[in-house]
Amino acid sequence: MIWLPITVGVLLRLIQLWMPIVGVHSWRQADTAAMARHFALSDTPIWLPQIDWAGAAEGYVESEFPLFPFLVSRLYQLFGVQEWLGRGLSLLCSALTIWLVIRLGRRWFGARAGWWGGLFFAIAPLGVYYGRTFQAEALLLLCGAGCLEAHSHWRRQGPVWALLLSWLCFTCAGLIKVIPLLWLGLPLLMVQLNVKPQLEAATQTNILRRTKGLLRSPGFWLYVGASLAAIATWYAHAYQLGLTSGFSFGFWGGGSDRSSLSLLLDPGNWFNLSLRVALRLLAIAGVPFLFSGIWLSWRSPDGRTAISGLLGVLLCTLATMRSSSVHEYYQLPLLLFACPLMGLGWHRWQQRCRRWQSSALISLWLAISLAVLSFDYWALEQRQVQDWMPLAMRIRQELPEGSRIVSVTSTDPTLLNLARRQGWLISSKQLNPERLQSWREQGASHLAGSFRWEKMYRPMSEGRQRALRNLAAGSQEAWVDDVSQTYLIPLDAISASP
Structure with missing residues (x-):
């Protein structure tokens, strides 16, 4: 049955997969697609990303680590410049993320909660749309989910390969975007501080003592230090590239304008963000189950891990309020933690309700998601293609x-x-x-x-x-x-x- 959520998610993401780079946030996708095209046609190395809007210059640009466009460029060299290949890579990453969300939910809250969490991830409007766009968000979520799953597996069973995979996914996520250091770092810390199940009953050490022990661990500092060194090395190179070329996406300096106190204190801004999350991430129907899942799990170590991920995304929103208000994909990481929690809330509710009630509600959930996708996303792509x-x-x-x-x-x-x-x-x-x-x-x-x-x-x-x-x-x-x-x-x- 694990294939049902994955199949539903893939079918939804296949809709208009062949579309050129148009639609919501087409400007962001266009820059990513331009990098992939230049990597393929010019055969430039991954550390020299290029954009189209450089005038008569070559167009090397300060950017995040261009892992996604570089991977697409390898497909271009095999099959030609066809932009559905980039969308297809996003679809593949998103399908794998659905599988990992199911595994995370199963590990945290049980098999049924994990299954439902995977289904909710599969049909979430933003998850569907950005699971087939030409940008790195699907790869970023895959890295985040892979890091959490691998690290949880290492903590419980101890294979070294799982720890190495966790480190690789964490580092790649930080290279693709810096903010995962916070929304992924907090739940990783909670996973690390959780006591192994076989020792939990006999161990009464408090969280402060475990934290002190973690800070004295050389392995902890090696994990964090190696990741930060790799991320800092890339962004230092990107900064120098921007200084040399004069082209940048505006990560650093006063021009970055990520947040402001007026935005943080603006109730209207928070209302718009809350409405976006409720409608485009949770499709309205998921809101009560998210709160139910939080209430049911906040006392358990695994529940605190999921909740810490939600808090991490909130802290990232506070730090980048202006960007978070404009770029809706900044809220996408919420799905990694909200979907297992919703799966838990749904599973508990389903045990008490009639079968027709759960069938009716999941049908309504899917209908709301399809309506949001149709009116806000797919229709816009069709209009812009014609224009x-x-x-x-x-x-x-x-x-x-x-x-x-x-x-x-x-x-x-x-x-x-x-x-x-x-x-x-x-x-x-x-x-x-x-x-x-x-x-x-x-x-x-x-x-x-x-x-x-x-x-x-x-x-x-x-x-x-x-x-x-x-x-x-x-x-x-x-x-x-x-x-x-x-x-x-x-x-x-x-x-x-x-």
Whole structure:
């Protein structure tokens, strides 16, 4: 029966797997896909990630450790640049994570709770969507679940390979994103402090004494120190790469702007985050079972491990409130800990309810998840494909490889990735004759964008629409798609300033 949650999860994640890189957070996926394409075509090493929006430069960028795009690039070299391969790798990682969530739930709360926890992970709206997007989140969750499972296995049975696997997964998670050091570190610490089952009845040592013993352990410091050294080495290299190239995702310094006191004290911000978690992670129906699972398990060591994971994600949210408010995938790690807890709450409730009640509720749970996915995610992908792919395909077909374009999509690199070209990102408000001349001199051939959209997710004002239409009208060689209202204008043919 373990295959039922995995099969359900895979089937949901297969929906629109063939889609180009569009939809919610397409800009994040576009950068990841660009790295994979450059790794494959230029055969550059993993420590030199490149993006598309570097203008005439090579585009080496300060980034997280690009493990996911590098793995996709190896698939590209075997099968060609087909972006469904990146989505497929995410799907594979997500399917393995479902299996690990079942194992974690079984280890913490019993077989039935683990099975239901795996099913809830399989159908969670955010879990489904980011389990097939072209970004590293699915791989990150796999590393987190693998670390917890391997470390728990080592603590109970003691094989050295499990400890080494735990360390590898923990280090990879920290390399992919820094914040797992907190949301994964806390539950790992709880696993380490838990007494082995065969000794638990005879051992009355308190948590403080065990903590002191852990801090005196050379193995503990070797585990933590080796991970931190590897992570620090990469981010020091990435920082120097950003200084040299001038391109960065803004991890460090005042420009990173991760959080602020005003955001932390804003009730509306917390309300929006809570609503997102309740609807897009727990599909509403899971909320009472999460609280039930917390109540039922908080006295047990394994329950405290799961709850510490929830607290770790909360602390990460406090530390990165601005990013957490904008990037919904920052809440994804909640699923690793919430799903086993919901499985426990559901299992206890199911023992007392009628069979038709549990069947009706799980059907409602699935219906809410499908509704969220359909309206908030899949429909947006379909609309953006219709809007942008005609322009992207025209660029691919008519402009030679290696040509550089100016994408009038503000800071959104989605069009550059869809067209598989490098160039400049610019807002329509920033267009002027001086910039047009500068781009020509640096090798730009065309101006491309839309009359309707400033970014893939932000409509353009009517005034900017008129200005861009006038610009296109000033060039007899401009191409305009009458349906999607996108345009492609040769820079050399522009005779009117915006």
